[in-house]
Amino acid sequence: MYGLIGRMTAIPGQRDALTAILLESLGTMPGCLSYIVAHDPADDHAIWVTEVWTDQAAHRASLQVPEVKAAIARGLPLIATFEDARATAPMGGIGFR
Template sequence: MYGLIGKMTATPGQRDALTAILLENLGTMPGCLSYIVAHDPADDHAVWVTEIWTDEAAHRASLKVPEVRAAIRRAMQLMATFADAHVTTPVGGIGFR
């Protein structure tokens, strides 16, 4: 298993638009077991993304999918910052597909 947790900060007034982009085309990510987008209740501009993949190779392959690449380009235009993603090793819980 391969996991990532990352925080993005949208430019003012763009969190909902950024969130919508992050939730598009989720079926185009083979090997993705869980992909959660959440708003930070303490920061009106912040979005957290938590991902679980079968392995790191599946995650890397997803970054080559045309729909994912296009979404990343569009999302980058709405981000003020993108904090470093933290790699995790998921071991269990509720929500694995």
């Protein structure tokens, strides 16, 4: 499995709108086993996204899905900063689709 842990900040006042966009296209991502969007209680602008995919290829392919591309296009203007996403190798757990 392939995982990502990333943190971004929304431009002021747009965290909820950005969160909604991130959550919209989730149904259309083959190979996505877990995708969790969370707010950072310590920063009103910050969003954490933690993901698990069957493999890195599935993640890459998802970026070409029309709905995902459309969501990215709408979300990008609302993003102030991206922290480097950390790649992970999920070994197991609970709460996979």
